[in-house]
Amino acid sequence: MNNPAEHIMATNKANLEALEGAAKKAYTGVEKLVELNMAASKAALGESFSFAQAVMSAKSPQEFMSVQAAFFQPLAEKSAAYFQHVQSIATEGSADFTQQIEAQLADAQKAIGASVDQMVKSAPAGSEAAMAAFQSALSNSQKAIESAQATIKKASATAQANFATASKQATDMAKKASKAA
Numbered sequence: 753m754n755n756p757a758e759h760i761m762a763t764n765k766a767n768l769e770a771l772e773g774a775a776k777k778a779y780t781g782v783e784k785l786v787e788l789n790m791a792a793s794k795a796a797l798g799e800s801f802s803f804a805q806a807v808m809s810a811k812s813p814q815e816f817m818s819v820q821a822a823f824f825q826p827l828a829e830k831s832a833a834y835f836q837h838v839q840s841i842a843t844e845g846s847a848d849f850t851q852q853i854e855a856q857l858a859d860a861q862k863a864i865g866a867s868v869d870q871m872v873k874s875a876p877a878g879s880e881a882a883m884a885a886f887q888s889a890l891s892n893s894q895k896a897i898e899s900a901q902a903t904i905k906k907a908s909a910t911a912q913a914n915f916a917t918a919s920k921q922a923t924d925m926a927k928k929a930s931k932a933a
Contacts, residue, residue, distance in 0.1 A: 759867040763860050770856040774849050781845035788837055795830075799823075835919035839912070846908060854901065861894055 803823045810816040868890055872883045 755870075759863045759870075763863040766859060767856055770852055774852050777848050777852070778845060781841055784841045785838065788834070788841065792834055832919070839915055839919060842915070843912060846912075850905070850908070857897060857901070861897075864890065 803819070806819045806823075807816065810819050868887060872887065875883050
């Protein structure tokens, strides 16, 4: 592929295929999340009816308090497990997507670099200054992309850490509430 247009077309085709793969992985993550939510909803519904039946069959205030405590204690643990599962799904999907995008960007940068090199070799005499300016602009844009990737990684790591912290706080609050009940 000595023609720069062929490089660009091949790169665009590869990028489209990568986008399709990323969309399929994102859809898989959504499916996992829907399955988790359906299972959690089904379990919660069954447990709610069991709890209601147990409360209605309580014959004394002590028995009522005991039923309530027995319901809320496992609820905190189940909530923690649910949030950890959600975080796992989100982290897995994010990592796959990021790796795929980074690989495609690296391939695209190589293809564009090869096209530019070919263009520089084929440039007419006297256009060296224009070609040097073009190469400099290309290099600067690649550095900007790398900087943006680093920023996105940092923001993603911060968001995941914040999610983990919020999940732990919610779990701790649920455990405290169940002990108080």
